Amino acid sequence: MPKLPSWSEIQKNTQDNVIWKSIFRPGSIYRKGYRDTSRDRALAAMNNVLYHLHPVKVKRHGLKLTYTYCLGGLSFFLFVVLTITGIFLMFFYTPAAGAGTELAYADMRNIQASVTFGQLVRNMHRWGAHLMVFTVFLHMARVFYHGAYKPPREFNWVVGVILLTLTLLLSFTGYLLPWDQLAIWAVTVGTEMMGFTPVFGKQVQFVLLGGAVIGPNTLLRWYVLHVLFVPFVTVIFLAVHFWRIRKDGGISGPL
Amino acid sequence: MAEVQIDQATYDALTSQGVPDRIARAKAKAATVRKEKQEQGVEIGPKSADQATKALAEFRENFGGSGGGTATATAVADAPSGRLTPEERAARVRASLGQTNGSPSIGVPADSKHTHRLLALVPPSGIQQVSDKQQDKVYTWPHLLLVEFVALLAMGAVLLVVSYFIDATFRELANPNLTPNPSKAPWYFLGLQELLRYFHPMVAGVTIPGVGLIALGATAYMDKNPSAKPENRKFANMSMTFFMCLWTVFVFAGSFFRGPGFNWVWPWVDGLFFEL
Numbered sequence: 001m002p003k004l005p006s007w008s009e010i011q012k013n014t015q016d017n018v019i020w021k022s023i024f025r026p027g028s029i030y031r032k033g034y035r036d037t038s039r040d041r042a043l044a045a046m047n048n049v050l051y052h053l054h055p056v057k058v059k060r061h062g063l064k065l066t067y068t069y070c071l072g073g074l075s076f077f078l079f080v081v082l083t084i085t086g087i088f089l090m091f092f093y094t095p096a097a098g099a100g101t102e103l104a105y106a107d108m109r110n111i112q113a114s115v116t117f118g119q120l121v122r123n124m125h126r127w128g129a130h131l132m133v134f135t136v137f138l139h140m141a142r143v144f145y146h147g148a149y150k151p152p153r154e155f156n157w158v159v160g161v162i163l164l165t166l167t168l169l170l171s172f173t174g175y176l177l178p179w180d181q182l183a184i185w186a187v188t189v190g191t192e193m194m195g196f197t198p199v200f201g202k203q204v205q206f207v208l209l210g211g212a213v214i215g216p217n218t219l220l221r222w223y224v225l226h227v228l229f230v231p232f233v234t235v236i237f238l239a240v241h242f243w244r245i246r247k248d249g250g251i252s253g254p255l
Numbered sequence: 256m257a258e259v260q261i262d263q264a265t266y267d268a269l270t271s272q273g274v275p276d277r278i279a280r281a282k283a284k285a286a287t288v289r290k291e292k293q294e295q296g297v298e299i300g301p302k303s304a305d306q307a308t309k310a311l312a313e314f315r316e317n318f319g320g321s322g323g324g325t326a327t328a329t330a331v332a333d334a335p336s337g338r339l340t341p342e343e344r345a346a347r348v349r350a351s352l353g354q355t356n357g358s359p360s361i362g363v364p365a366d367s368k369h370t371h372r373l374l375a376l377v378p379p380s381g382i383q384q385v386s387d388k389q390q391d392k393v394y395t396w397p398h399l400l401l402v403e404f405v406a407l408l409a410m411g412a413v414l415l416v417v418s419y420f421i422d423a424t425f426r427e428l429a430n431p432n433l434t435p436n437p438s439k440a441p442w443y444f445l446g447l448q449e450l451l452r453y454f455h456p457m458v459a460g461v462t463i464p465g466v467g468l469i470a471l472g473a474t475a476y477m478d479k480n481p482s483a484k485p486e487n488r489k490f491a492n493m494s495m496t497f498f499m500c501l502w503t504v505f506v507f508a509g510s511f512f513r514g515p516g517f518n519w520v521w522p523w524v525d526g527l528f529f530e531l
């Protein structure tokens with residue numbers, strides 16, 4: 001039997017070549033020669049795509065779990081999980097309804113019954129959505145109680161309020177897509193309220209429903225809003241939100 | 256100033272050792288300067304301790320007693336050797352400005368007690384802009400990223416376990432002609448639906464949430480209190496807690512205490528009318 005290469009040999013062969021070095025920039029913890037020194041710790045952050053989100057150093061107190069409770073980060077993590085599971089669901093879902101073509105509903109049933117991991121992914125998407133509304137709300141509460149919206153962070157608080165609204169919109173537009181009794185009646189209740197907008201009430205409702213009553217057009221419209229428009233806007237505001245955290249001097253405090 | 260020539264011997268020696276050109280050049284230039292100084296008999300390197308003491312004593316002899324006035328003279332006498340007292344330092348400045356030998360410094364009258372002249376008043380921030388205070392910071396890698404990673408794993412695990420055991424709601428096919436009783440909005444809107452019982456739909460569905468969101472955003476501008484300490488912002492915290500509790504009560508009422516016809520029920524008597 002030929003002698004198997006040792007672990008350090010494997011490590012050397014994978015790391016010590018042009019391709020590996022072209023992928024992992026100097027300072028990367030995956031690159032050969034990373035040492036746990038101040039210099040390499042700084043480079044690990046600076047030479048990484050994460051540098052778009054994190055500075056090289058952060059305030060020590062911000063690391064304490066009881067300062068942020070990780071709530072903003074977890075909201076973002078859930079947003080990412082929802083994007084991934086959502087893309088998976090999109091492979092198997094057609095936003096079509098109406099007598100004889102109840103594809104949306106049939107696809108949902110199919111996802112649960114025959115698609116591998118379909119039920120699990122749908123569950124993660126739905127519970128994740130509820131959870132995200134919850135974590136965003138708690139994140140807002142923690143920001144408030146820390147007075148973290150005070151100058152220079154006022155505008156980021158406003159961006160946050162917009163994100164809260166967008167999170168609710170994401171969740172609500174998705175609620176219609178299974179096209180079951182729960183979906184259309186919850187949306188009926190919600191859009192009826194919008195019908196009472198002063199002056200333009202009927203028009204607002206018409207635009208939202210894509211017609212006078214909830215129907216196949218509503219489904220298509222809300223599908224596009226749910227998978228494209230609202231996530232797109234949300235990503236833009238998330239970018240501004242994260243950018244402002246850094247420009248406003250990193251995490252607030254200590255109290 | 257003329258360009259310093261490089262010391263060829265040093266340069267050759269260094270390059271032959273594989274030292275990069277840039278560094279070899281710099282070292283060779285330094286060698287030239289050192290050589291020149293040695294030729295001139297200048298000592299290089301830090302002064303030895305006794306040399307420093309000697310220089311200080313020389314200085315005192317020259318300037319201490321005569322130029323500085325009485326205050327300086329006594330101060331010199333009291334000063335522990337090896338260090339300058341503030342008076343001595345002032346005398347030294349005066350000396351360097353040329354006031355001991357009678358030639359006044361530019362703009363300073365010869366008999367003036369001042370050693371400098373006022374050019375302008377500049378706020379401290381104008382001299383050195385300190386934009387960041389020194390803070391207690393740690394490296395993002397590994398400290399922050401590890402915390403984030405653990406949080407992410409924990410949340411991922413919770414979501415996975417919940418999703419493994421509890422299936423998402425899925426009812427009969429949508430039927431516009433068959434209104435379920437009760438018809439409820441998703442839980443986060445049930446507070447609003449609850450308000451519908453008390454207000455005109457325009458107030459409950461549009462005015463209150465609209466004003467609420469705008470007020471929420473405006474909070475950051477209305478709160479003029481600069482302190483973030485809880486003990487200094489009792490009013491703000493109390494108001495927020497009040498509104499959040501109020502909202503929670505409405506959401507709970509709409510979620511668990513409303514049944515058929517959206518009429519009041521007791522969940523432990525009539526059961527739950529709530530779906531996620």
Ligand code: HEM
Binds near residue numbers: 070136148159245253
């Ligand atoms: C999609 C929703 C949101 C995401 C993903 C998000 C993400 C984050 C993250 C990752 C942070 C860093 C600190 C932390 O984790 O607490 C943060 C900070 C902040 N967020 Fe959010 N956020 C969201 C919604 C909101 C909302 C609803 C508000 C307020 C109305 C808000 C206001 C703020 C403010 C003012 C900060 C700075 C806090 C500080 O410096 O201590 N955000 N956000």
